[in-house]
Amino acid sequence: MDFETFVFYSFGAILVxxxxxxxxxxxxxxxxxxxVLAFFTAAGLWILLEAEFLAITLVLVYVGxxxxxxxxxxxxxxxxxxxxxxxxxxxxxVAVTVAALxxxxxxxxxxxxxxxxxxxxxxxxYSNTKxxxxxxxxxxxxxxxxxxxxxxxxxxxxxxxxMRHRKDTKYQNPAAQVSVKRQDRVRMVKMKxxxxxxxxxxxx
Amino acid sequence: xxxxxxxxxxxxxxxxxxxxxxxxIIAPLMIGVAYLTYAERKVIGYxxxxxxxxxxxxxxxxxxxxxxLKLLMKEIVVPSGASKGLFVVAPMLMIAxxxxxxxxxxxxxxxxxxxxxxxxxxxLAMTSMGVYGVIIAGWASNSKYAFLGAxxxxxxxxxxxxxxxxxxxxxxxxxxxxxxxxxxxxxxxxVFHWYWLPLAPLFVVYFISGVAETNRAPFDVAEGESEIVxxxxxxxxxxxFAVFFLAEYANMILVAMLASLLFxxxxxxxxxxxxxxxxxxxxxxxxKVAFMLLLFxxxxxxxxxxxxxxxxxxxxxxxxxxxxxxxxxxxLVLQTPYRYLVH
Numbered sequence: 001m002d003f004e005t006f007v008f009y010s011f012g013a014i015l016v017x018x019x020x021x022x023x024x025x026x027x028x029x030x031x032x033x034x035x036v037l038a039f040f041t042a043a044g045l046w047i048l049l050e051a052e053f054l055a056i057t058l059v060l061v062y063v064g065x066x067x068x069x070x071x072x073x074x075x076x077x078x079x080x081x082x083x084x085x086x087x088x089x090x091x092x093x094v095a096v097t098v099a100a101l102x103x104x105x106x107x108x109x110x111x112x113x114x115x116x117x118x119x120x121x122x123x124x125x126y127s128n129t130k131x132x133x134x135x136x137x138x139x140x141x142x143x144x145x146x147x148x149x150x151x152x153x154x155x156x157x158x159x160x161x162x163m164r165h166r167k168d169t170k171y172q173n174p175a176a177q178v179s180v181k182r183q184d185r186v187r188m189v190k191m192k193x194x195x196x197x198x199x200x201x202x203x204x
Numbered sequence: 205x206x207x208x209x210x211x212x213x214x215x216x217x218x219x220x221x222x223x224x225x226x227x228x229i230i231a232p233l234m235i236g237v238a239y240l241t242y243a244e245r246k247v248i249g250y251x252x253x254x255x256x257x258x259x260x261x262x263x264x265x266x267x268x269x270x271x272x273l274k275l276l277m278k279e280i281v282v283p284s285g286a287s288k289g290l291f292v293v294a295p296m297l298m299i300a301x302x303x304x305x306x307x308x309x310x311x312x313x314x315x316x317x318x319x320x321x322x323x324x325x326x327x328l329a330m331t332s333m334g335v336y337g338v339i340i341a342g343w344a345s346n347s348k349y350a351f352l353g354a355x356x357x358x359x360x361x362x363x364x365x366x367x368x369x370x371x372x373x374x375x376x377x378x379x380x381x382x383x384x385x386x387x388x389x390x391x392x393x394x395v396f397h398w399y400w401l402p403l404a405p406l407f408v409v410y411f412i413s414g415v416a417e418t419n420r421a422p423f424d425v426a427e428g429e430s431e432i433v434x435x436x437x438x439x440x441x442x443x444x445f446a447v448f449f450l451a452e453y454a455n456m457i458l459v460a461m462l463a464s465l466l467f468x469x470x471x472x473x474x475x476x477x478x479x480x481x482x483x484x485x486x487x488x489x490x491x492k493v494a495f496m497l498l499l500f501x502x503x504x505x506x507x508x509x510x511x512x513x514x515x516x517x518x519x520x521x522x523x524x525x526x527x528x529x530x531x532x533x534x535x536l537v538l539q540t541p542y543r544y545l546v547h
Binding site (some may be wrong): 027029036053056057059060063064068069071072075076077081102127128129172174177 | 283287290320321322325326328329332333338339340343344351355358359362365382513517
């Protein structure tokens with residue numbers, strides 16, 4: 001067993017173990033953290049496949065942004081664990097069906113050789129990032145742009161659906177605060193000099 | 205000499221040599237962190253007409269070592285009801301990415317641990333991992349103050365990461381590369397060829413986002429003493445607490461280093477003529493990093509703390525639009541005959 005195979009199997013073991021933790025962990029925060037570990041290990045496996053751009057993007061997008069927001073929500077919600085577990089038996093048939101379908105799909109992919117990608121390793125100076133970029137912006141330009149527009153519409157829709165204005169909330173207007181001038185806050189008053197020193201002393 | 209060791213160690217040579225190089229980066233970095241804390245106290249002291257630490261050693265030079273020893277001696281208290289495993293892991297999760305990012309940082313055209321193609325992306329990915337240390341520390345402490353601090357800090361880091369990433373997109377567009385050595389070499393030819401000039405708005409956005417990302421004043425609401433005591437690390441003591449600070453200062457040095465490499469020409473001299481080229485490139489880089497770090501300390505001594513909603517407004521409503529506009533502008537200029545302006 002050479003070093004690369006050893007790394008592959010140890011990463012694979014960590015990935016499977018953390019994947020199992022995601023579904024078995026009692027505490028949702030622990031489950032989310034296990035998912036983070038799963039993503040990170042998957043990125044490691046991709047680096048082993050010399051797909052460094054995809055691997056780094058996985059870490060940047062999923063680990064660095066998506067999972068942070070996930071953790072945010074999970075930590076803020078006061079989850080009632082017993083209530084969550086109540087429907088376990090009624091949901092079981094559906095869950096088993098979905099799991100069986102996924103298992104079936106994965107075995108067809110792994111054994112069907114339809115995704116056979118026994119590609120030769122690339123030469124030393126090969127830049128994954130550059131190849132991906134030029135392919136995305138030439139051959140797949142229109143699908144890429146369409147996907148971008150759909151994502152943009154989804155963002156706008158998500159904001160439009162969730163944004164509600166309550167009439168009775170009080171909030172600050174930062175634009176007005178920033179543009180405030182000295183004259184708005186300070187009033188200069190011309191006054192005569194203080195009275196004579198003896199009167200001040202006598203008051204004390 | 206190298207061949208001799210290679211002969212003795214045989215197959216173990218590669219990992220051992222890599223380890224030696226890692227130590228050669230981490231050890232000076234840790235010393236740098238220790239003396240950055242000293243410099244911070246001295247510089248802010250002088251700015252506020254005080255003397256700063258001057259008791260331990262000559263002019264207080266041993267102060268950071270005394271501080272480190274004191275923290276080492278202290279007990280690490282784990283609060284009751286805390287999630288123990290995560291509580292211990294959090295400081296490690298904070299410092300690991302802060303150190304891992306240094307793997308691709310070049311110190312001269314040849315001195316770099318790993319000269320990878322997607323170096324800039326790697327650094328972005330590593331710095332985006334740092335937020336986990338904060339979130340987990342806040343959550344695992346089982347304390348309201350720590351949790352509030354963690355939430356504030358995480359939201360702040362995630363927001364400013366976007367502006368920071370966009371600022372870096374401008375740099376890679378101008379340099380046509382993600383490799384840090386290539387980016388520095390694209391800026392060859394003196395101070396007017398460095399990217400701070402054509403990419404001035406991005407430089408400013410990058411540096412301020414860097415200050416916000418490292419939770420430094422004036423963006424240190426995560427540890428605002430007057431409101432939430434010390435934020436996410438309020439329950440930490442002893443060395444666990446010190447590790448958070450090591451990570452913060454290592455991140456500061458990293459931001460200063462990247463700002464010097466990406467916008468201030470790295471190891472390139474001020475002007476490529478005789479008296480300037482006599483100074484070795486490494487010293488130029490060191491000088492630029494020291495200058496950027498001074499800006500960090502200066503900002504802390506000068507500005508009052510931002511209010512939380514103002515921080516969010518600055519990140520989302522000012523910095524992101526500015527970077528987006530400048531990226532489009534750079535892209536347009538690159539299509540015209542005036543592309544020498546940015547390249």
